[in-house]
Amino acid sequence: MTIERFSGAELLIKALAELDVEYIFGYPGGSVLDIYDAIFRQDAVSHLLVRHEQAATHMADGYTRATGKCGVVLATSGPGNTNCITGIATAYMDSIPMVVLAGQVASNLIGGDAFQETDIVGCSRPIVKHSFNCRSVEELPNVVAKAFYLAETGRPGPVVIELPKDILIPDNTAPFVMEKDVKIRSYNPNVKGHTKQIKKAVEKITKAERLVIYTGGGIVIANAAEQLTALVERLNAPCTNTLMGLGGISGLHDNFIGMLGMHGSVEANKAMANADIILALGARFDDRVTNKVEKFCPNAKIIHVDIDPTSISKTVNAHVPIVGLVDVVIDQITAELDAVGHKPNKDDFKEWWSEINKWRALNSFSYETSKDLIKPQQVIESIYKHTQGDAYICSDVGQHQMFAAQYYPFKKPRQWINSGGLGTMGFGFPAAMGVKVAFPDSHVVCVTGDGSIQMNIQEMSTCLQYNIPVVIVALNNRSLGMVRQWQDMIYGGRHSSSYMESLPDFVKLAEAYGHVGMQINHPDELDSAMEKAFSIKNRLVFVDVLVDEKEHVYPMQIRFGAVDEMWLKKGEKV
Amino acid sequence: MRRILSIxxxxxxxxxxxxxxxxxxxxxxxxxxxxxxxDEPTLSRITISTFGDDKVLEQITKQVNKLIDVIKVADLTERPHIEREIVLVKVLAMNNKTRTEVKRIADIFRGDIVDVGKQIYTVQLTGDEDKISSFIDVLNHETEIIEVVRSGTVGIARGEKALRV
Structure with a gap:
């Protein structure tokens, strides 16, 4: 009996199907045409054609953030690959698993400056978890299996596989052999936290008088939201989330004290600054959280749980470092609490809560409405109302991103999708498309601005081709709002290049792409227009909302200050 | 502080x-x-000489460890260890006096003259960083140095401690 042999392109698609890949997000070109031919001749894996490779990476990324499944990107050699760079970096900064299949010129041409040749492994090296130069057709399925394993385990991240054309062509064949149970001798990420450290942590937690549980994207990635909520309730502790961690505990939960950091709530930042014990779970003390590191929470002892040892004591020193999967470590902490006889008590942290409630009463997210101008905050509240708080909110980067984070309480993890680490403008729309592909029956909203949306607006064409009816809500302030805000506050009001002069007519543009366009420019119209936008189920709706261009995002940490030194509004500090 | 990492x-x-x-x-x-x-051909060994305070060193070690290809990392400078570097120095040796002097210095440092030309000597020396540096200083004082090639430091822990799979 002869063993069936396949081309590299066929092996690749077989391997993806074997790993339950549903979608490839990509764009064809010379070096990957054999892969496109193999895709054409099967139907286990679908391909979605974008209009720009960057959008393919964000689409895969959005799909992954919503589903937890590793996204797959396919791009051709040269410009196809370099166009992926921003998307790879975005995924890397937020620890999102992604496998990028990067076409390459034939092996005998590599290094000779061939047409559409770039060293994509070299270009992407600082922004990938790992990369492979696949050099033979025989090893291809195992390289794919390794790439997925690395992308999805430990601290997840993007993995690039470089595929030279000569290992994909029909006359270079091999049998399909793939070890799904991958073992890599040099890669053994920790799972459980060290028992001694868990004991130390619990000792500190049970003795704490002013405990804060500070959680990040790790809770979302590890699907640990339920465990976190149970721990928070058991300890009756206040819990704050980073921008990446929103939804880790319900935004409506009594113990949730809001997002912390640069545009966080006063109560969250005050609680951090006054805490005696901080339990950090899957968060990395980013500079947008800490403000000036030297002034960060001087009186707190820090218990830092993270899967990545490099995150621990990188910026802020941890007193009790714990390396492990955050869901596993929460279970260990809970078990240890049981073991030391800790009993939940509603009166725990009573004094601490009364202090926190005083900060809460400042109502730091309050804002003034106007008779004639739509406030951006109002728009987010209206989206919340008309989606019953159940939508996937995919945001771009800027003021609208902060407003969405502040005014849409996320009930569940994975509901809030944004580029928190890299801050990639142009991320929101393709990410929303990836989410909608995975959840066609859910409300999927791209909250964007007149700047960000134009960085990937061409994808409206993709939405028409595959019927991806997301709702785009652009908070249109005729300027680059966050840049302008900094220029107002720090650069003497000199608005250098922060205007978007000559904006297109977004309504006509949406219509030109075959979609529905709407414009709202008066507060009285907001509710009814939003209701209408969300009642249209089978078409993409672009809602262009003309908002007050002078509005700033508050509260805002004062530069080079402590975590809790903030502007409450113009001229008012706390 | 100077550190030597073995990877x-x-x-x-x-x-x-x-x-x-x-x-x-x-x-x-x-x-x-x-x-x-x-000796195991699927493995490479890298020795990096670097400097930084404890916090920087902790980050370097962790970041290197995080690379998927890396199996083990050790800071040799934490424990008793042996460091060696090899240097090849090409010097002008135009007359008898200089030749004698270069030979004498090489002997004192336990170096070898490994190549002799009409007007040049090439000297080889092994030792730790300090020894090599002072050797070069002394030679420089005596004659004109034409070329210096230093290998960089390699190192190994003393005793039974070993870096292996």
Whole structure:
């Protein structure tokens, strides 16, 4: 009996199907045409054609953030690959698993400056978890299996596989052999936290008088939201989330004290600054959280749980470092609490809560409405109302991103999708498309601005081709709002290049792409227009909302200050 | 503070560039770097001489460890260890006096003259960084140095402690 042999392109698609890949997000070109031919001749894996490779990476990324499944990107050699760079970096900064299949010129041409040749492994090296130069057709399925394993385990991240054309062509064949149970001798990420450290942590937690549980994207990635909520309730502790961690505990939960950091709530930042014990779970003390590191929470002892040892004591020193999967470590902490006889008590942290409630009463997210101008905050509240708080909110980067984070309480993890680490403008729309592909029956909203949306607006064409009816809500302030805000506050009001002069007519543009366009420019119209936008189920709706261009995002940490030194509004500090 | 890191990693294409890339990307210093395959041909051993305070060193060690190709990392300077570097120095040796003097210095440092030309001597010396530096200083005082090639430091822990799979 002869063993069936396949081309590299066929092996690749077989391997993806074997790993339950549903979608490839990509764009064809010379070096990957054999892969496109193999895709054409099967139907286990679908391909979605974008209009720009960057959008393919964000689409895969959005799909992954919503589903937890590793996204797959396919791009051709040269410009196809370099166009992926921003998307790879975005995924890397937020620890999102992604496998990028990067076409390459034939092996005998590599290094000779061939047409559409770039060293994509070299270009992407600082922004990938790992990369492979696949050099033979025989090893291809195992390289794919390794790439997925690395992308999805430990601290997840993007993995690039470089595929030279000569290992994909029909006359270079091999049998399909793939070890799904991958073992890599040099890669053994920790799972459980060290028992001694868990004991130390619990000792500190049970003795704490002013405990804060500070959680990040790790809770979302590890699907640990339920465990976190149970721990928070058991300890009756206040819990704050980073921008990446929103939804880790319900935004409506009594113990949730809001997002912390640069545009966080006063109560969250005050609680951090006054805490005696901080339990950090899957968060990395980013500079947008800490403000000036030297002034960060001087009186707190820090218990830092993270899967990545490099995150621990990188910026802020941890007193009790714990390396492990955050869901596993929460279970260990809970078990240890049981073991030391800790009993939940509603009166725990009573004094601490009364202090926190005083900060809460400042109502730091309050804002003034106007008779004639739509406030951006109002728009987010209206989206919340008309989606019953159940939508996937995919945001771009800027003021609208902060407003969405502040005014849409996320009930569940994975509901809030944004580029928190890299801050990639142009991320929101393709990410929303990836989410909608995975959840066609859910409300999927791209909250964007007149700047960000134009960085990937061409994808409206993709939405028409595959019927991806997301709702785009652009908070249109005729300027680059966050840049302008900094220029107002720090650069003497000199608005250098922060205007978007000559904006297109977004309504006509949406219509030109075959979609529905709407414009709202008066507060009285907001509710009814939003209701209408969300009642249209089978078409993409672009809602262009003309908002007050002078509005700033508050509260805002004062530069080079402590975590809790903030502007409450113009001229008012706390 | 000067530190010597020993790294055991997969002998794969691209593995070295990941290490070097990491150091430049994160603004860590490299004073010298030595790399070669080990007795086990699937493994490479890198010795990096670097400097930084404890916090920086902790980050370097963790970041290097995080690279997928890396199997083990050890800070040799934490424990008793042996360091060696090899240097080849080409010097002008125009007359008898200089030749005698260069030979004498080489002998004192236990170096060897490994090549002799009409007007040049090439001297080889092994030792730790300090010894090599002072050797070069002394030679420089005596004659004109034409070329210096230093290998960078390699190192190994003393006693039974070993870096292996």
């Amino acid at each position: 055991l990693l997969e002998n794969e294409p691209g593995a070295l560039s990941r290490i070097v890339g990491l150091f430049s990307q994160r603004a860590f210093n490299i004073e010298s770097l030595c790399v070669a395959a080990t």
